[in-house]
Amino acid sequence: MTDDNSTPSSPRLEVRDLTVAFGGLTAVAGVSFDVEPGEIVALIGPNGAGKTTVFNAVCALVRRRGSVSIDGEPAPTRPSGLVGHGVSRTLQGLGLFSGLTVRENLLVPLASRADREALVDRELSRLGVAHVAHAPVGALPYPERKRVALARALVVQPRLLLLDEPAGGLGSEDIAALGAVIRESAQAGCAVLLVEHHVDFVMSIADRIVVLDFGQVIARGTPDQVRDDPRVEEAYLGVKAA
Amino acid sequence: MNRLIPSMARTTRIVVAGAILTTIAIGGTFLLDPYRNYQLATIAAIFCATAGLTLLVGLSGQLSLGHAALMAVGGYGYALANTVLTEAGIDGALRFVIGMMAGVVTAGGLGLLLGLAAARLQGPYLAGLTLAVVIALPAVTAVFSGVLGGDEGLQTAYDGVPTLLRTAIAVEQWQAWVSILVAGVVVTALAILARGRLGLHMRAVRDDEVAAGLNGVRAGRVKVAAFTWSAVAAGAGGAVLCFVTQSVSPGAYTLAFSLLLVVAVVVGGLGSIGGAAIGSALIVLLPWLIETAAGTLELPAGLEQRLAGNVAILVFGALLIMVAIAWPARLAGARRRTRTAPKPTGTIADATTTPRDPAVPDTGSAAPTRHGSPVPRGARPDDLVAPINAPDHKSVPADQIER
Numbered sequence: 001m002t003d004d005n006s007t008p009s010s011p012r013l014e015v016r017d018l019t020v021a022f023g024g025l026t027a028v029a030g031v032s033f034d035v036e037p038g039e040i041v042a043l044i045g046p047n048g049a050g051k052t053t054v055f056n057a058v059c060a061l062v063r064r065r066g067s068v069s070i071d072g073e074p075a076p077t078r079p080s081g082l083v084g085h086g087v088s089r090t091l092q093g094l095g096l097f098s099g100l101t102v103r104e105n106l107l108v109p110l111a112s113r114a115d116r117e118a119l120v121d122r123e124l125s126r127l128g129v130a131h132v133a134h135a136p137v138g139a140l141p142y143p144e145r146k147r148v149a150l151a152r153a154l155v156v157q158p159r160l161l162l163l164d165e166p167a168g169g170l171g172s173e174d175i176a177a178l179g180a181v182i183r184e185s186a187q188a189g190c191a192v193l194l195v196e197h198h199v200d201f202v203m204s205i206a207d208r209i210v211v212l213d214f215g216q217v218i219a220r221g222t223p224d225q226v227r228d229d230p231r232v233e234e235a236y237l238g239v240k241a242a
Numbered sequence: 243m244n245r246l247i248p249s250m251a252r253t254t255r256i257v258v259a260g261a262i263l264t265t266i267a268i269g270g271t272f273l274l275d276p277y278r279n280y281q282l283a284t285i286a287a288i289f290c291a292t293a294g295l296t297l298l299v300g301l302s303g304q305l306s307l308g309h310a311a312l313m314a315v316g317g318y319g320y321a322l323a324n325t326v327l328t329e330a331g332i333d334g335a336l337r338f339v340i341g342m343m344a345g346v347v348t349a350g351g352l353g354l355l356l357g358l359a360a361a362r363l364q365g366p367y368l369a370g371l372t373l374a375v376v377i378a379l380p381a382v383t384a385v386f387s388g389v390l391g392g393d394e395g396l397q398t399a400y401d402g403v404p405t406l407l408r409t410a411i412a413v414e415q416w417q418a419w420v421s422i423l424v425a426g427v428v429v430t431a432l433a434i435l436a437r438g439r440l441g442l443h444m445r446a447v448r449d450d451e452v453a454a455g456l457n458g459v460r461a462g463r464v465k466v467a468a469f470t471w472s473a474v475a476a477g478a479g480g481a482v483l484c485f486v487t488q489s490v491s492p493g494a495y496t497l498a499f500s501l502l503l504v505v506a507v508v509v510g511g512l513g514s515i516g517g518a519a520i521g522s523a524l525i526v527l528l529p530w531l532i533e534t535a536a537g538t539l540e541l542p543a544g545l546e547q548r549l550a551g552n553v554a555i556l557v558f559g560a561l562l563i564m565v566a567i568a569w570p571a572r573l574a575g576a577r578r579r580t581r582t583a584p585k586p587t588g589t590i591a592d593a594t595t596t597p598r599d600p601a602v603p604d605t606g607s608a609a610p611t612r613h614g615s616p617v618p619r620g621a622r623p624d625d626l627v628a629p630i631n632a633p634d635h636k637s638v639p640a641d642q643i644e645r
């Protein structure tokens with residue numbers, strides 16, 4: 001889980017001048033930021049700010065300009081190469097394989113790894129979904145599906161974890177559990193980049209925050225710095241963030 | 243099985259189960275008269291195709307309306323090889339095995355091509371392509387009538403019962419044995435594929451192609467592999483059917499037959515091998531049952547003839563409708579199971595309820611409620627719904643962009 005072969009100077013994830021355009025719409029415009037191993041960085045901003053598009057660009061799901069590097073190496077140019085580079089991502093809409101059982105969902109990213117059964121077992125019990133291992137994912141209540149999505153991202157023991165609204169739709173107990181799991185991963189050396197609207201959660205978990213608006217970075221810093229930044233309040237239409 | 247022999251590896255278990263079922267079916271031929279054995283031989287041949295089709299549709303989520311054409315190609319491959327070998331003085335088991343391989347390889351080749359196209363096509367376009375293949379079949383055999391024999395098709399040499407068994411069984415029973423054995427091998431192989439990594443990846447791609455990609459699955463390859471294996475199975479079925487009937491012609495592989503194959507696997511339950519077996523039996527037995535029933539009614543000859551051709555299709559249609567009403571899940575395969583899940587759902591359940599503004603590309607916010615979130619600027623109502631085929635990550639994979 002920790003980095004073995006990275007040059008000490010290069011961050012786990014390095015995004016430079018990232019730009020994504022959809023026809024005439026520039027959804028992401030010259031965004032740059034880093035995430036270091038063991039660090040939790042939150043990417044926040046109003047709806048449509050371009051957060052998911054940043055993820056999609058990092059994952060090579062959309063055409064990107066600028067550079068994305070992982071441990072100093074260019075990021076894969078096809079999504080299916082990400083897992084092999086130690087990159088996991090959850091999707092805003094869960095993206096689970098609803099016709100597969102919980103267990104099968106976790107087996108997919110492990111391909112033919114010899115230790116896959118053990119890895120799946122460990123992850124399922126860590127996230128408290130071992131008891132539904134053989135249930136079809138589509139039949140589970142939402143919070144459990146959310147856990148399965150997280151388990152599937154973690155089962156490959158990623159070096160870089162991208163979470164798109166992991167707390168979305170969850171109650172406070174589930175959010176607390178989620179926070180614990182994310183911190184645990186970071187402590188083990190995983191770099192975490194998360195998109196989240198739940199402000200209290202973001203403030204409590206993030207080491208640093210990057211604020212996007214209209215595809216551009218309008219503020220960055222520690223939670224305290226960002227909280228007091230007038231541009232951030234403005235972006236959120238004058239409603240005080242937390 | 244699982245509980246009886248828990249220590250056995252999965253593949254071994256499937257092989258043992260396949261061998262047992264094949265043996266039982268072969269044993270069953272002793273209970274049947276020659277005509278029934280001929281029917282059983284036909285069912286086994288068609289079972290190869292329906293099993294391949296159910297794997298393709300039920301597991302990989304790709305629809306083929308052209309599996310009859312793939313069977314036909316297997317039949318032609320077998321017949322051509324058979325002719326060449328007969329002229330070269332080769333016969334018996336060797337001729338049969340080489341003929342089978344020729345049929346399987348030819349059908350697999352066409353399946354590979356279709357699969358490559360399929361990986362770039364979605365739903366209706368793929369269905370259209372496979373439909374075109376089956377519709378084009380008579381024209382192709384007409385254009386190359388020198389080799390393929392036009393409407394007449396090709397005849398193959400007669401394979402009688404091997405000398406050792408000649409006094410024991412009739413030729414129809416022998417043909418049933420061969421056909422059952424081929425089906426046993428083909429379907430066992432398919433079952434191993436379905437239970438293995440390829441099967442898992444096929445289902446993952448079917449459920450969510452983008453998520454599959456992000457989890458290391460190369461969706462294009464998986465789809466092509468599914469199509470190829472499915473075609474190989476159909477080709478084996480066509481080849482062994484050619485062995486049984488000693489002929490292959492476009493008239494045997496009509497569009498109606500091709501559609502029947504699809505209906506049969508749907509009625510049997512998509513993705514289910516047992517269902518494929520039931521479906522293949524229905525295809526063969528239903529017309530025969532109806533003919534028999536019509537015969538007992540002593541209808542005028544003309545009417546009886548007309549009925550014989552059409553009632554079977556009518557009954558299939560009715561069955562399809564009944565299945566659609568009684569078990570809608572069968573039609574959609576496993577993937578729509580989410581619909582029954584409690585709310586709030588991630589992406590699918592509410593997806594069709596709100597029309598989307600085509601001018602505003604989906605931002606994919608399928609997140610239900612947002613606790614403690616600041617008031618989002620310009621939150622759109624459609625942010626709370628995602629279109630059915632484009633979950634949050636609606637941004638199409640790189641290779642499909644800008645289509």
Ligand SMILES: Nc1ncnc2c1ncn2[C@@H]1O[C@H](COP(=O)(O)OP(=O)(O)OP(=O)(O)O)[C@@H](O)[C@H]1O
Nearest residue numbers: 022027046047048049050051052053603605607637
């Ligand atoms: N595939 C696409 N094609 C066209 N436009 C897109 C595409 N994906 C995103 N967009 C547009 O890009 C902009 C940024 O969208 P994005 O989904 O990245 O926002 P977001 O910050 O994740 O918002 P939310 O908080 O609602 O999830 C939006 O205007 C969106 O409509």
Ligand SMILES: [Mg+2]
Nearest residue numbers: 051052092605
């Ligand atoms: Mg988003």
